[in-house]
Amino acid sequence: MAAVGVKVNLPTPLDATSSEPPPLFDGTTRLYICYTCPFAQRVRITRNYKGLQDEIKLVPLNLGNRPAWYKEKVYPENKVPALEHNGKIIGESLDLIKYVDSNFGGPSLLPDDPAKREFAEELIAYTDTFNSTVFTSFKGDAVKEAGPAFDHLENALNKFDDGPFFLGQFSLADIAFVPFVERFQIFLSEAFKYDITAGRPKLAKWIEEINKIEAYKQTKTDPIEFVEFYKAQQ
16 A cells, blocks of 8 residues: 555754754755654655655754754754755645655655545645644633534545545545644543544544554654643643
8 A cells, every 4th residue: 555664763863962964955855853743744754655765864853952053054944844855945844745745756645636636735725724723622622622623524534435545545635634633632532531533433444544554653653742742732
């Protein structure tokens, strides 16, 4: 189903003790990330699925104590992810997953079917609303306030019946959502005893199937970190 990369030892995150960046614009394609960042995780999944582990080098950062050179010399916005490619730096995770899919080899993550491509754009455009709705619900009645956002996903998964994913087959639309659904599912269960899959069989199947994809599994991190982080935001 997927272009699977061999699991390798991941590089150690760079922090403020790192005085110099990698040799910028030397022809190496680099993806600047944080291992626990869901936005960066989107691009890592895309990279892995397309089998680009050798072509796109990871440069992990410690966002709590990031190197000064990152803002000064690499990416003035001082956020991750950022991609160094062809003499320029590109940011914003939703732009980057499309960029990596279009500009590198490996299996395409958007189908040729125009109806599916249009639906993918609609779904990807909804991700910010989805995330803010669920995140805001943590400070109120999470079950009541977050429910419609998960219902939206359940309904979207009914659109095509040729596979368990949003477009039938695994695509950028799934990659846009899964880092956040993963975290929200864990936190809502832990903090509110809310099962986001209850009464949503399509969403339950989507989560089950996406957890079989090695390119995604390799990017998952300790769920305890999610719970502690979101608790701190309440």
